[in-house]
Amino acid sequence: MSKRPTIADVARLAGVHKATASRALNPEADARVSAATARRVRTAAQELGFTPNTAARSLRTNRSSTVGVLIPDLTNPLFPPMARGIEEVLTRRGYTALLANTDNDQAKERTRFEALRGRQVDGFIVATAQREHALLAQAHAQGVPVVLLSRGTDLPMFPLVAADDATGMELAVRHLLELGHRSIAHLAGPQTLSTGAIRTRAFQQAVRAAGVAADRAPVLVSEAYSVRAGEQAARELLDRHPGSTAIVAGNDLIALGALHVLRERGLRCPQDVSLVGYNDMQFADEFQPPLTTVHVPHLELGAEAARLLLEQLERSDGQGAGQGLGRAGAGPAAVAVAKTVLLPVRLVVRDSTAAPQAGSEAG
Amino acid sequence: MSKRPTIADVARLAGVHKATASRALNPEADARVSAATARRVRTAAQELGFTPNTAARSLRTNRSSTVGVLIPDLTNPLFPPMARGIEEVLTRRGYTALLANTDNDQAKERTRFEALRGRQVDGFIVATAQREHALLAQAHAQGVPVVLLSRGTDLPMFPLVAADDATGMELAVRHLLELGHRSIAHLAGPQTLSTGAIRTRAFQQAVRAAGVAADRAPVLVSEAYSVRAGEQAARELLDRHPGSTAIVAGNDLIALGALHVLRERGLRCPQDVSLVGYNDMQFADEFQPPLTTVHVPHLELGAEAARLLLEQLERSDGQGAGQGLGRAGAGPAAVAVAKTVLLPVRLVVRDSTAAPQAGSEAG
DNA sequence: GTGAAAGCGCTAACAT
């Protein structure tokens, strides 16, 4: 366990001063060093296997090249691809992600957030946003750099990278309409989340635009994006609206719950009831039946969020306040509004949707 | 973005010296401080919202309370539960995990390993071990604290936390035998991984013990733990051993590949061929058909690995070399051997296994 | 273009 070489060792071997070595090794300052010495220093560093002590650097620069990532639960198949997308762009730029699972628990989230701040993270990528979010409001007031991933807040405090859910939901509903369905129910996700609210609204607009009467397009809200909650909501739906020939779920987990309930009631999917999920999570194509769903590019979502955050960090590097903002409206009175990036989605048709059977399940 | 309070601020507010404040705030040293001042200091810290600058602490103590975690791929459903188990015990003790995906790529693994070392991680949890592993051998030589997770090396260099795969495989084979199968094939995982080798050996022992002839218990090696590789191996298996009435796969992903191939050949599972997976990964119960498999407690595996590493870190805290070793054999000539913890598994019977149909598929 | 010197915030000797 021989001690690791420091920059002083490198400087000595290269025959220069510590400061010069530091400059030569740092891309931003190496213009101030002659090409020859720069090369000598880099060779020396290579030879010794020098890697800078990040703690020392961090202490000096007050930056850590580290980013906190708040996600609900790594065990939910949506998030691993996002995490990988984040990791990929972050590491390429010398940053490291610190992942924290919050389990949608506010107290836990706050604890982890504080702990990460204590570790001098330079910013956060937050995939746990509620439409109203005390912690985020506070973070915003304190000028902490944050990028929102997948879920937004009602106030556009922070840049957001999300899927184009309005379009996605429209695709889903249109698919069902084209198959001939006229009684389409929505098993909505939690309305406290932007994804839940946006998809629900888009569902309602799509059915209304097609001239489907409101009572033929009921919305039942699942209290969580989970199989269990999906089952509960699905039971209620089948009890109260037995005439529905199709269901579009707020996400794939809820759809899975619905699948269970259909099975438990002896209803066949898609013959008796068609079902559309949302997200196209891993293994959605292995379900029984393989799920028709809206594909969301989770990895790209994560990658883009990381890019946005880095951009913001770089910008606010020199000066203090910089919050990575775009401008809405024009003129001097314009309010600062954060940029939103919407990534395109597409419908993936598999076996859980089909034309409604004549007579069957008609309300 | 007012500057964060330092320990000097806390000391001033409490009317003591920095060093005293530091002692009062550090559990290990607070015995050397009077209860009264300790309380005063802690109150002051609370009031200011003081959180120590980890970079400074790290620089001074040469420890980071940070652990590197090497996994193949977060997107493989086995690893998120492990990561959560790790996170849970680590954060409880004030540590943070730095996750890195290696994609089973040696170059990538080395790069990430070095990067993490550069960040002064105190140790590693490695779930990417090959039976022969250059990087790990080297890490061992350098005295880097490492705990192996799930996959071991041939040489017991490091403590290992894994599932009791020998028993698990025996359970799987016995289940098939009890159903009446006498032609059981094994779609093995990569033999360069301890899990692949151990499960294969256990398979062979189990069938041999039951008196099944070797040619009635063929072993085909899948070149990766993946659906794709599983499909390839399964095709070869069905081509070369069409008489098999049951398959036990090296893991659930391989089993899934086998399922695809059975379907593509018009063979029904379990009526024509029974199939057993391994791991009981998330959603294995949603496959078509729901998969009979060996349940492995992945979260507990991760948690236990974290515990072992912390133990080792605590121990080697003061002195230098401590490698967290047990002793094998007795007497002065005994070789240092690292502890292995095997967690129990259990067979989960679902719908992919059944008694062989009389006559069908008989070789 | 390079060297000298200071200091980030913390903790571990060493006093007292």
Added chain:
DNA sequence: ATGTTAGCGCTTTCAC
């Protein structure tokens, strides 16, 4: 039980 001092390894003024 508490204060004093020094220094972890790095970057960044400031000189020259």
